[in-house]
Amino acid sequence: MKKKKVFYGWYVVLASVLMTAVTSGVIATFAVFFTPIKQHFNTTQASVSLITMFITVGAVFGNLIFGKSIGKANLRIVMPIGGLVGGLSIICMGLFPNLSFYYIISLILGVTMVLGSALTAPMLIRNWFVSKRGLAMGLQVAGV
DSSP states (O other): OOOOOOOHHHHHHHHHHHHHHHHHHHHHTGGGGHHHHHHHHTOOHHHHHHHHHHHHHHHHHHHHHHTTTGGGSOHHHHHHHHHHHHHHHHHHTTTOSSHHHHHHHHHHHHHHHIIIIITHHHHHHHHHOBTBHHHHHHHHHTTO
């Protein structure tokens, strides 16, 4: 008896779920670092909270800038660039001497989160699925 192969698109959905979970986890777990950052820079909770706001503002601008053009882009190039720049942004956050650099990098991180999953993962799934597209999209959004 021949084994039935799993459609490769489901592996794409799994990868999309992981990408979405990681990028959403950056925002969701950032509150863990509020107290250490506040103590390190000897600043207020409100100043540290602005980092999350700048990430969100960056994501809004990323959606506005790339929203219409992402359908024409090569996702094989855009997604790794978004992931690489986003990862480097997170690494750089540990190297800065003052809070204003965090704000700048947070904007960049917000934009790259859009390129890494928020806009690109649904496009990727749309390219792989015709039937069961709704199920695939629902599973991808579950990564949030």
